[in-house]
Amino acid sequence: MSYRGFFNVFSHQKLRHRGLEPQNDDLSGVLDKNIDWIEEKVKSVSGNAADIVFRRVELAKNSQLLIIYVTGLVDTKTLNETVLKPLVIDGPSAARSRWMPNGVFEFVTKQLVPIANVKNVNTLGGVIDGLLTGHVAIIGGGTRTALLAEMAGWPVRPIEESQSEPSVQGPHEAFNETLRDTTALIRRRLRDARLRTEAMIIGESSKTDVAILYLSGVAEDSVLEEVHQRLKNIRLSSVFDAHYIEEFLEDSPLSPYPQVQNTERPDVVAAALLEGKIAIAVDGTPTVLLVPMTFWNGFQAPDDYYQRPVYVTLIRWVRFIMLNLSIFLTPVYVALTSFHPQMLPTNLLITFAASHNGSPFPVVLEAFMMEIIFEGLREAGVRLPKAVGSAVSIVGGLVVGQAAVEAGIVSAPTVIVVAMSGIASFTIPRYNFGFSYRILRFFVLLLAGTVGLYGITLSFIVILTHQLNLRSFGVPYMSPLSPRNPKQLLDVLIRAPRRYLPQRNRPHQDNPGAKRRPNSSGADST
Amino acid sequence: MKVLRFGSMTALIAMSFLTTGCWDRIELNNRALVMASGVDLKDDGDLLLTDQVILPINLSKGLGTMRQQFITVSAPGHNILDAAQNMQTKLSRKYFLGHRRIVFIGEKLAKHGLSGIMDEFTRNPDVRLRSDVFVVENDTAEHALHIRSPLEQYPALAIMKSRKFVGGDIGTTLLPFLMASVHPTSSPTLPVLKIVPESPHSSKTTFQFMGRAVFNKQLKLVGYLDYSEAAYRFWIINTLSTYQATFKVNGAKESSPGKGYATIDFSKFHSRINPVFEKGRLHYTVTLTGTGILRESESNVKFASPAEIHSVERSAEKEIKGCVSDLIGKAQHQYHTDIFGFDLALAKKYPRKWDTVQKHWKQVFSEVPVQVNTQIKIQVVGQTSEGVVSPKETERGQW
Numbered sequence: 028m029s030y031r032g033f034f035n036v037f038s039h040q041k042l043r044h045r046g047l048e049p050q051n052d053d054l055s056g057v058l059d060k061n062i063d064w065i066e067e068k069v070k071s072v073s074g075n076a077a078d079i080v081f082r083r084v085e086l087a088k089n090s091q092l093l094i095i096y097v098t099g100l101v102d103t104k105t106l107n108e109t110v111l112k113p114l115v116i117d118g119p120s121a122a123r124s125r126w127m128p129n130g131v132f133e134f135v136t137k138q139l140v141p142i143a144n145v146k147n148v149n150t151l152g153g154v155i156d157g158l159l160t161g162h163v164a165i166i167g168g169g170t171r172t173a174l175l176a177e178m179a180g181w182p183v184r185p186i187e188e189s190q191s192e193p194s195v196q197g198p199h200e201a202f203n204e205t206l207r208d209t210t211a212l213i214r215r216r217l218r219d220a221r222l223r224t225e226a227m228i229i230g231e232s233s234k235t236d237v238a239i240l241y242l243s244g245v246a247e248d249s250v251l252e253e254v255h256q257r258l259k260n261i262r263l264s265s266v267f268d269a270h271y272i273e274e275f276l277e278d279s280p281l282s283p284y285p286q287v288q289n290t291e292r293p294d295v296v297a298a299a300l301l302e303g304k305i306a307i308a309v310d311g312t313p314t315v316l317l318v319p320m321t322f323w324n325g326f327q328a329p330d331d332y333y334q335r336p337v338y339v340t341l342i343r344w345v346r347f348i349m350l351n352l353s354i355f356l357t358p359v360y361v362a363l364t365s366f367h368p369q370m371l372p373t374n375l376l377i378t379f380a381a382s383h384n385g386s387p388f389p390v391v392l393e394a395f396m397m398e399i400i401f402e403g404l405r406e407a408g409v410r411l412p413k414a415v416g417s418a419v420s421i422v423g424g425l426v427v428g429q430a431a432v433e434a435g436i437v438s439a440p441t442v443i444v445v446a447m448s449g450i451a452s453f454t455i456p457r458y459n460f461g462f463s464y465r466i467l468r469f470f471v472l473l474l475a476g477t478v479g480l481y482g483i484t485l486s487f488i489v490i491l492t493h494q495l496n497l498r499s500f501g502v503p504y505m506s507p508l509s510p511r512n513p514k515q516l517l518d519v520l521i522r523a524p525r526r527y528l529p530q531r532n533r534p535h536q537d538n539p540g541a542k543r544r545p546n547s548s549g550a551d552s553t
Numbered sequence: 554m555k556v557l558r559f560g561s562m563t564a565l566i567a568m569s570f571l572t573t574g575c576w577d578r579i580e581l582n583n584r585a586l587v588m589a590s591g592v593d594l595k596d597d598g599d600l601l602l603t604d605q606v607i608l609p610i611n612l613s614k615g616l617g618t619m620r621q622q623f624i625t626v627s628a629p630g631h632n633i634l635d636a637a638q639n640m641q642t643k644l645s646r647k648y649f650l651g652h653r654r655i656v657f658i659g660e661k662l663a664k665h666g667l668s669g670i671m672d673e674f675t676r677n678p679d680v681r682l683r684s685d686v687f688v689v690e691n692d693t694a695e696h697a698l699h700i701r702s703p704l705e706q707y708p709a710l711a712i713m714k715s716r717k718f719v720g721g722d723i724g725t726t727l728l729p730f731l732m733a734s735v736h737p738t739s740s741p742t743l744p745v746l747k748i749v750p751e752s753p754h755s756s757k758t759t760f761q762f763m764g765r766a767v768f769n770k771q772l773k774l775v776g777y778l779d780y781s782e783a784a785y786r787f788w789i790i791n792t793l794s795t796y797q798a799t800f801k802v803n804g805a806k807e808s809s810p811g812k813g814y815a816t817i818d819f820s821k822f823h824s825r826i827n828p829v830f831e832k833g834r835l836h837y838t839v840t841l842t843g844t845g846i847l848r849e850s851e852s853n854v855k856f857a858s859p860a861e862i863h864s865v866e867r868s869a870e871k872e873i874k875g876c877v878s879d880l881i882g883k884a885q886h887q888y889h890t891d892i893f894g895f896d897l898a899l900a901k902k903y904p905r906k907w908d909t910v911q912k913h914w915k916q917v918f919s920e921v922p923v924q925v926n927t928q929i930k931i932q933v934v935g936q937t938s939e940g941v942v943s944p945k946e947t948e949r950g951q952w
Contacts, residue, residue: 385582
């Protein structure tokens with residue numbers, strides 16, 4: 028199945044879902060008027076938009092064709108080659124020499140326009156919808172149907188290297204903003220007939236194409252059903268990014284943890300599909316959503332599978348340690364220095380005492396200040412233009428780090444600890460997963476500064492309880508560690524050599540008794 | 554509604570923290586970190602508590618390590634906490650004992666008895682059980698806390714470290730002392746330090762690690778063991794980790810004084826205390842085994858054959874056997890304190906008999922015959938077998 032076929036599908040669905048025809052009398056069943064009338068009508072509906080082009084071609088005497096398209100959405104070169112050239116240059120002579128029992132229009136559509144993906148619509152609304160999705164409308168006066176030729180060719184970003192998930196040794200390509208490129212990149216990696224692509228349109232105004240991708244027979248039916256259900260329930264006027272949808276997909280949107288994995292790498296999507304996950308691609312965004320997500324997906328970097336397993340195992344443990352440092356290092360430091368100094372080694376305590384001497388704020392306040400300043404620096408570094416970025420790092424590094432310590436405003440160990448936990452949070456490979464730990468750090472820090480180690484223990488229990496309760500599309504967030512599935516643990520705490528990895532690493536399901544149907548034909552649309 | 558409930562829940566949780574008064578947060582800037590304490594008995598019967606408190610300001614960057622990094626403050630009191638309260642009135646920061654590694658006890662107080670101050674050590678949760686308690690031989694703890702040790706930032710810790718390097722682990726004093734104190738028959742001991750000049754002609758003084766102070770069941774100091782006696786005691790109770798035994802090798806010429814000594818650096822120690830009832834009479838067999846490396850030999854032994862090595866081993870065994878027998882005799886007849894765990898060995902082997910003996914154990918211990926056996930093995934004789942100086946020259950006494 029090519030992406031063209033895919034687009035064919037979505038158009039039908041769109042008409043079904045949106046039900047445009049009956050809503051607007053102006054746009055229904057009027058294509059048998061002459062083309063002047065149609066041109067006027069389209070102009071009035073679109074408010075005489077400057078980017079809608081009307082082109083007339085005279086094929087034979089008294090037989091004019093009206094060609095309408097939106098400039099910018101249509102590939103002009105293809106238009107010239109495949110529509111205008113046959114109609115203008117070859118058309119008249121062909122029309123003279125042929126017998127056309129069904130009229131000129133039928134002849135044109137059947138024999139003159141060499142385009143793979145064409146369809147007939149018979150309403151003005153259908154024409155307008157087609158125009159807005161990059162079709163060229165060919166209308167012959169007096170006929171009941173218009174020909175829509177799919178010729179989308181708007182400006183697209185080329186396939187570039189991934190910005191948010193760089194890889195050292197693996198594939199480098201990342202999705203761009205075009206949905207059909209996205210689906211093509213995935214399909215190029217999975218030459219599997221079981222790959223299903225379903226289309227939806229979400230957004231009243233943006234009418235964004237959304238595709239659901241999964242491997243039929245591998246993805247859980249229940250999860251798939253849930254995805255359909257949740258996507259259908261979305262009521263949005265616009266969808267400009269996958270994250271618009273992500274919020275509606277999550278089981279607990281207020282949880283600090285992301286329950287939908289997002290990626291911009293085709294290799295990650297392909298691997299996830301093989302694991303039985305379901306991908307949701309949204310037009311206009313390079314991000315593809317993957318559900319269900321578990322806690323451990325937050326740890327797995329794409330490079331984990333392109334490097335040697337022993338090294339990856341080590342790195343995973345480093346990440347795990349760093350993850351815990353990023354959330355607990357500053358709170359433990361605050362708790363130990365202000366509540367339980369007897370737990371520190373004597374020499375360390377003396378060093379701390381020496382550097383705290385004369386600093387005007389309590390340690391917990393210092394830590395809060397530095398954490399917020401650190402977050403601010405990070406945010407500034409992300410938002411600012413690249414040219415200004417170096418200024419931020421200079422100001423951040425020198426002024427905050429060094430001058431503040433020398434001036435005695437904050438103590439050096441606090442700066443070190445905050446910087447270390449900040450760096451630790453950057454080792455988390457999934458960008459949005461790292462956020463959750465930055466939020467939680469403030470929560471733990473507050474408790475640590477109020478009741479010491481007791482507060483840290485308390486917050487640890489709260490966080491762990493939440494993690495264990497959390498579910499993503501029915502899959503426990505901490506699986507396969509809890510509930511335990513020993514075989515799948517080979518790719519969680521370690522990365523076992525590939526030959527020992529289970530071939531289809533499917534997320535643990537709540538109801539192991541429920542058998543999957545052998546061929547989930549009901550969910551297939553193609 | 555939901556938002557309102559969330560807000561009120563948050564407020565309630567926040568209030569539960571703010572209104573419980575559970576606020577024992579004390580900034581480091583408000584803590585006086587006590588590194589070492591000393592307790593003395595004053596002439597009027599009160600205690601004098603002396604503390605070494607670190608001065609973090611002098612540790613700060615750029616000031617170097619030349620300035621004194623601690624202050625020594627004393628305060629009197631009827632008991633330890635009374636003195637500590639008086640101490641607090643002299644300090645601008647909260648008195649904090651959590652890092653006190655070492656406690657000095659003046660000899661006068663040790664002779665008077667430690668039962669009073671030990672109560673505070675067990676009752677106060679701030680006191681680390683892994684701290685070291687030293688008796689200051691022939692001097693006061695207050696004096697000892699004023700001694701400077703040029704090698705260490707905190708001089709009081711110097712004696713702890715020297716003890717560590719002659720074979721005792723840091724932080725292993727207080728807990729065994731307390732355990733022996735509460736045991737019905739065992740007697741506790743404490744390590745001892747002495748204030749000595751750095752060298753015979755130096756006016757500066759330093760600490761020296763001396764050995765062990767022996768206490769009776771009333772926790773009164775009854776006497777001292779010197780360094781090697783203390784080491785042999787540890788050997789008997791199986792806690793010795795390093796010791797070098799120096800002894801005279803058999804066959805060395807009697808006419809060359811100061812010569813003929815050899816030293817074995819032991820690495821493995823084991824002991825077995827075996828109480829034996831024979832014909833209704835109790836006697837003990839103490840078997841000490843040790844393996845070590847010959848480090849020094851000023852004798853004319855060539856170490857060319859196993860027989861020669863055996864003869865040196867025999868000399869070592871004889872020497873150690875003599876020392877250990879003397880030590881046990883000293884404890885039996887002079888101090889009347891069981892510091893070797895003979896009681897525990899008997900209770901383990903003859904639990905029934907132990908019940909009858911227990912009541913007058915002090916007397917039984919003082920009179921019981923003890924047979925000491927030693928088995929010494931030299932594993933390695935070092936890098937040379939024969940000494941560099943030929944035996945002939947050794948005989949002539951030339952170096």
